[in-house]
Amino acid sequence: MNPLLETLQAYPFERLRTLLAGVTPADKELIDFSIGEPRHPAPAIVSEAIIEHLHGLAEYPKVLGDLRLRQAIADWASRRFALPAGFLDPERHVIPANGSREALFSVAQVALPPCQTSKPLVLLPNPFYQIYEGAALLAGAEPYYLNCDASGQPDFLAVEESVWARCALLYINSPHNPTGATLPLEMLGWLIRKARQHGFVLAADECYSELYPEGGAPAGILEA
Known part of the structure; x- marks a missing residue:
């Protein structure tokens, strides 16, 4: 077994289940906020x-995904973030994933350098989606x-330059879970320049980008 598995923290829902063991709500209907499954x-x-x-289920899907899907994703992102024509190439820039967790985990395994005497840093917002931490530890x-x-x-802006210098990967989450706060376009641009300055990978988790008040679409990393 990979010894790094011992470094992982208990998943929040497991900890919550332990905390609530034996607790029965009094004369109130239970509202389950645990795993986040759809209710509609x-x-x-x-x-x-x-x-x-359904007839297409008789074939194994390609790892890259169907080109028609990748083209549709590139077209949508180009419209959503006002990108120049041809900015996104579906053959080079788009790969489908089985949910954001798979992509967020995999990027750490690809982007982080091999074991060194000094561990690279993975910067992440706190509170955070636990896969950020797990991906960092297992890498x-x-x-x-x-x-x-x-x-x-x-x-x-308050992060010290010595921290940026050790950073190999930065996770950002906008809109943020659970605060809902977004990063403005100017800050996204600042983070891109910082990543280029220090050579770290910037992983933008924007899985909630389409949840916003009418007329208030948040900025995205592609737009920046």
């Missing part, structure tokens, strides 16, 4: 599209927690 039926347009193409890196302030995001 899938939109009809989605269900009908799946049914219409042999050291998590470095950037506490969110009253804005709901970390104060990146």
Whole structure:
């Protein structure tokens, strides 16, 4: 077994289950906020599209995904983030994943350097999606927690240059879970310049990018 498995923390839902063991709510209906499963039926347009193409399930999917899917993703991202024509190449810049967790974990295994005498740092907002920390630990890196302030995001300008110099990977989350706070375009640009200055990988987790008040779409890393 990989000895680094011993460094992982208990998953929050496991800890919550332990805390709530034996607790029964009094005369109140239980509202389950645990794993985040959908509580509403899938939109009809989605269900009908799946049914219409069930015959395709007889084939193994390509690792890269179907080119039509990658093209659709590139087209959508280009519209959403106002990108120049041809900025995203579906053959080079897009790969589907089985949910954000797979991609967020894999990027650490690819981006982090092999074991060294000094562990590289993986910077992550705190509170955080636990896969950031787990990916860092299993890649042999050291998590470095950037506490969110009253804005709901970390104060990146307050991070010391010595920390940036050791950083190999930075996770950002905008809109942030659980605060909902977003990073403005100017800060995203500042982080891109900082990544280029110190040579670290900037992993932008924007899985909540389409949850926003009407007319208030948040900026994204591609736009920056």
